[in-house]
Amino acid sequence: MFAYYLQLGLHSLKRNPLLTALMIFGIALGIGTSMTSLSVFYLMGSDPIPWKSDKLHAVQLDNWSKEEPYRPPNEPPDQVTYLEAKALMEAGKADLQAAMYKVVWPLQPDNAEIKPFSSLGRATFKDFFAMFEPPFKYGNAWDAAQDNEHARVTVLSSALNEKLFGGQDSTGKKVRLNEIEYTILGVLDKWQPRVKYYDLTNGAFNDAEEYYVPFTTAIELQTQGSGNNSCWESSKPGWDGYLASDCVWIQFWVQLNSQAREDEYMTFLNNYVNEQKKLGRFPRPLNNRLPDVNEWIEAQGVVSRDAQIQVGLSFAFLIVCLVNTIGLLLAKFMRKSSEIGLRRALGATRSQLFTQHLVEAGVIGISGGLIGLVLTWLGLMAVRALYADLNNVARLDWVMVLTAIGLSVAAAVLAGLFPTWKACRITPAVQLKTQ
Amino acid sequence: MLKMNHLSKVYRTHLIETHALRDFSIHVREGEFVAVTGPSGSGKTTFLNIAGLLEEFSGGEFWVDGVDVRGMNDDQRSRLRNEKIGFIFQGFNLIPDLNLFDNVDVPLRYRGFSAADRKRRIEETLSRVGLASRMKHYPAELSGGQQQRVAIARALAGSPRLLLADEPTGNLDSLMARGVMELLEEINRQGTTIIMVTHDPELAARAQRNVHVIDGQVTDFESEPQLRVPAAGNDANVAIA
Numbered sequence: 314m315f316a317y318y319l320q321l322g323l324h325s326l327k328r329n330p331l332l333t334a335l336m337i338f339g340i341a342l343g344i345g346t347s348m349t350s351l352s353v354f355y356l357m358g359s360d361p362i363p364w365k366s367d368k369l370h371a372v373q374l375d376n377w378s379k380e381e382p383y384r385p386p387n388e389p390p391d392q393v394t395y396l397e398a399k400a401l402m403e404a405g406k407a408d409l410q411a412a413m414y415k416v417v418w419p420l421q422p423d424n425a426e427i428k429p430f431s432s433l434g435r436a437t438f439k440d441f442f443a444m445f446e447p448p449f450k451y452g453n454a455w456d457a458a459q460d461n462e463h464a465r466v467t468v469l470s471s472a473l474n475e476k477l478f479g480g481q482d483s484t485g486k487k488v489r490l491n492e493i494e495y496t497i498l499g500v501l502d503k504w505q506p507r508v509k510y511y512d513l514t515n516g517a518f519n520d521a522e523e524y525y526v527p528f529t530t531a532i533e534l535q536t537q538g539s540g541n542n543s544c545w546e547s548s549k550p551g552w553d554g555y556l557a558s559d560c561v562w563i564q565f566w567v568q569l570n571s572q573a574r575e576d577e578y579m580t581f582l583n584n585y586v587n588e589q590k591k592l593g594r595f596p597r598p599l600n601n602r603l604p605d606v607n608e609w610i611e612a613q614g615v616v617s618r619d620a621q622i623q624v625g626l627s628f629a630f631l632i633v634c635l636v637n638t639i640g641l642l643l644a645k646f647m648r649k650s651s652e653i654g655l656r657r658a659l660g661a662t663r664s665q666l667f668t669q670h671l672v673e674a675g676v677i678g679i680s681g682g683l684i685g686l687v688l689t690w691l692g693l694m695a696v697r698a699l700y701a702d703l704n705n706v707a708r709l710d711w712v713m714v715l716t717a718i719g720l721s722v723a724a725a726v727l728a729g730l731f732p733t734w735k736a737c738r739i740t741p742a743v744q745l746k747t748q
Numbered sequence: 749m750l751k752m753n754h755l756s757k758v759y760r761t762h763l764i765e766t767h768a769l770r771d772f773s774i775h776v777r778e779g780e781f782v783a784v785t786g787p788s789g790s791g792k793t794t795f796l797n798i799a800g801l802l803e804e805f806s807g808g809e810f811w812v813d814g815v816d817v818r819g820m821n822d823d824q825r826s827r828l829r830n831e832k833i834g835f836i837f838q839g840f841n842l843i844p845d846l847n848l849f850d851n852v853d854v855p856l857r858y859r860g861f862s863a864a865d866r867k868r869r870i871e872e873t874l875s876r877v878g879l880a881s882r883m884k885h886y887p888a889e890l891s892g893g894q895q896q897r898v899a900i901a902r903a904l905a906g907s908p909r910l911l912l913a914d915e916p917t918g919n920l921d922s923l924m925a926r927g928v929m930e931l932l933e934e935i936n937r938q939g940t941t942i943i944m945v946t947h948d949p950e951l952a953a954r955a956q957r958n959v960h961v962i963d964g965q966v967t968d969f970e971s972e973p974q975l976r977v978p979a980a981g982n983d984a985n986v987a988i989a
Contacts, residue, residue: 317857328845655841658802659855659902660830662823741802 314665315672322673326680329645333677336641340681340721340728343634345688348717350620350627352693353707357517358616361506362445365568366606369444370575372401372565374586375600378545382597389600390543391514391613392561395532402438402528406581407567408574409444412528413437414563415515415540418491420523422477432473433539434490435512435522436531442468444568445511447521450474452484452499455527463529467495473523474500488524493534495526510606512564513613515540518703538562559594567603579603631724638677638728646670646736657741666737674729675722682721689717749910749941750776750799755808757794757964768794769964772808776943778909781936783955784945791964792945793914799943800833800912801825813909830859834903834940838915840895842887842902848874849883852902859906873901877931893924900931904940911935913944917951929954 326333360366374397375382375389383390393401398412413435420432435441442454451474455466467488474483487494505521535552540562548558569575582601589595604612646653653666661669689709696707757769769791776782786792797803798810801817810817813832817825834855835841842851849870856866874880877897879890887895896916903911913932917925929951936942944955952958960967 314857314860324845651841652843655843656854656858657826658800658829658835658841660826660858660906662826662858664823665826665858 314668318669318672319676321669322676325645325649325673326676332641332645336638336645336677337680337684339634339637339641340678340725341684341688343631343724344682344685344717344721345692347624347627347631348685348689348713348720349692349696350624351716352689352709352713353696353703354616354620354624355713356507356708356710357620358610359507360607361508361510361610362606365446368568368570369606370567370569370578370603371609372567372582373602373604374582374595375597376559376561376589376595377597379596383543383545387600388612389602390561392541392543393563393565394559394561395556395563398528398563398565400585401565401567404581404585407578408570409440409568410566411438411441411444412563412565413441413511414528414531414538415512415522416526416531416536417539418536421489421492423487423489424477427476432490432523433520434467434524434526436526436528436536438528440568441511441525441566444566445506447504448502450500450502451482452497454525455498460527460529463533464527465493465495465530466498466527468499468501468525469497470501470521470523471503490524490526491534491536495524508610508615510610510615511566512540513609513615514564517610517613517615532556569603575603635724635728638725639731642674642677642729643732643735646732650736650739653736653739654741657739663737667733670733670736671726671729674725674733677729678722678725679718681725682718685721686714686717689713749778749780749813750774750943751809751811752799753809755798755810756806757791757798757803758806767964769798769805771965772961774959774966776941778941779936779939781933781942781956782944782959783952783957784943784959784961785947785949785952786961788947790961792961794964795961796912796914796943796945799910800835801829826858830855830906832909834906834908834911836896836899836903836911836913836916838918840887840892840899840919842895842898844887847884847886848879848890848898848901851887851898852905855902855906869905869907870901873905874898876904877901891924892920893927896920896924896928897931900928900935904935909941911940911942913942915946916944917946917948925951 362369371391372393373389373391374393376394376397377383377390382388393412402410402412416434416436417431418434419429421429438460439454439456450471452468454468455464459466467490469477469483469488474480477483477488478486483497483500486497488497489495508517509519509521510517542560542562544558544560546559548555548560567578569578579601582603583599586595586599586601656666657663686709693707693709697704700707752772752774755769755772756767759766759768772791772795784792784795794803798805801812812828815828817828820828843854846854852870852873853866856869861869870883871880874883877900879894879897879901882890882894887898890898896919911932916932917928920928932942932944933954944951946952
């Protein structure tokens with residue numbers, strides 16, 4: 314019977330092309346608007362590394378001022394000091410660990426045709442690659458010895474390798490960063506986390522780095538971070554003074570492969586801070602945290618309140634479109650009341666007619682959904698054009714495509730329920746008499 | 749085939765009550781061709797609607813083919829209507845944007861016949877009414893008489909045991925009316941019970957039995973109806989309660 318209902322639904326839609334077009338476009342507009350904002354919202358908040366997001370933890374240590382919290386009501390800083398980064402790396406208590414910070418260096422290509430340019434990099438440790446799993450196209454990362462030796466080595470992004478070496482295997486070649494030559498050990502494949510969760514303080518939706526160098530090398534070269542730096546008291550003068558200060562500017566991530574390892578690491582952090590308290594540091598009560606990736610994204614407000622309101626408004630617009638569709642469907646089904654009466658006289662049960670008309674509403678929904686998807690695609694293109702920082706999240710994925718289709722069918726069926734119910738209440742005798 | 753005992757139908761509004769049928773009793777036996785006559789507003793169509801299970805009644809008893817209709821829910825009445833009753837309307841009531849094949853197909857779809865069975869039945873009944881060659885035509889491409897023949901084919905396709913006709917020739921000229929009437933007589937000869945509401949005394953006279961309705965009550969009937977001998981050998985006799 315479903316095939317018959319589908320056939321009748323399509324037939325009925327062809328009967329009133331203008332009315333049908335109005336209904337489909339109404340739903341498409343609602344779906345397009347709501348799915349555009351929902352897609353951005355969904356990708357902003359979705360798990361960027363689902364296979365291990367519960368094992369990766371940001372380290373938060375509350376070294377802030379006694380007088381006030383880093384952020385009300387009692388949030389610890391979202392970065393750590395150099396002193397803590399160094400101590401935690403030397404302790405090596407996690408399964409994997411990496412301190413890191415953002416650097417911007419001028420890059421001087423050997424190719425004279427390419428002018429020197431400012432390029433974004435990340436100073437970090439070898440475990441960064443094992444923890445966040447960027448795919449390698451050529452070569453691999455540096456090792457612990459090169460971390461310890463402050464080696465002049467680097468890993469390039471796919472885009473930078475393309476720019477400098479035309480995409481060829483450049484491992485073993487040199488690249489000049491801020492007047493110093495670095496040996497290329499590896500080249501990444503295309504890698505762009507939707508949310509740059511390992512450094513949310515410097516922009517959740519920024520592009521991934523163009524190169525990676527050892528943290529120890531950047532420190533030895535006295536390279537100041539190009540990201541956020543927060544201090545609650547002035548640091549002593551000079552580079553060493555800065556490194557010894559309570560200013561927070563380094564992101565610190567650990568991988569802990571079990572709950573037991575997480576508990577152990579938290580105990581280690583608490584013991585470390587208690588030891589520091591004896592030295593007169595960490596004046597606030599113990600407030601260390603180890604949020605995993607999703608907790609970190611939520612705590613850092615990656616999905617802004619504005620985005621939530623926008624999704625709410627777009628769904629309100631979808632409801633307006635649905636109300637409009639209810640009115641049009643009601644008019645359409647009431648115009649068909651004589652046919653409905655006739656079908657009842659010819660033996661159709663109310664439930665058969667109900668299903669038939671819901672299928673018709675569903676056909677409108679699917680059509681509206683497909684056009685809505687095109688509008689969503691256009692909407693996301695517009696978002697990308699207007700907001701460059703949302704380039705990575707203003708995209709359609711399969712989940713959203715299926716959600717759009719499902720939502721539009723559900724919306725159309727929902728809109729069709731009342732008109733269908735009303736149509737099926739028609740007394741056949743009355744309709745047949747008025748023929 | 750159809751039996752009503754002391755049936756009543758009252759339409760109520762908050763101001764008035766209208767008794768469309770009162771103490772209405774009739775017994776139509778299998779194979780009969782009964783004409784129901786009466787002035788406008790006498791209750792003929794109400795009777796036909798109740799007989800076709802399109803309207804509920806207010807009181808009394810009612811059986812269709814031995815099945816007590818009282819207490820049946822809407823779905824049960826729809827199934828009974830679909831299996832046992834065929835309708836022919838004065839206004840043909842064909843669906844304009846379906847071709848003849850698909851129009852005749854409508855009741856068969858709800859009956860759940862297989863595609864092959866439906867096709868066979870549609871072709872057979874359209875052949876029977878002389879329109880097999882116009883299966884893919886639309887109602888608007890046919891004359892009134894041809895449209896009524898399609899409506900008859902639609903009513904017959906499911907092999908109903910009872911055919912209810914509401915002024916089946918009311919919208920036709922006399923030539924076409926005669927053709928439709930001859931077709932109904934032929935159908936009746938093959939064993940289908942027919943109840944036909946009509947204003948036309950000439951048509952009524954061609955039925956085996958006339959029932960006259962005034963003010964919602966049966967006032968007159970032929971006491972000794974003459975049965976046609978059905979082609980299928982049906983020898984049922986007829987009585988009016």
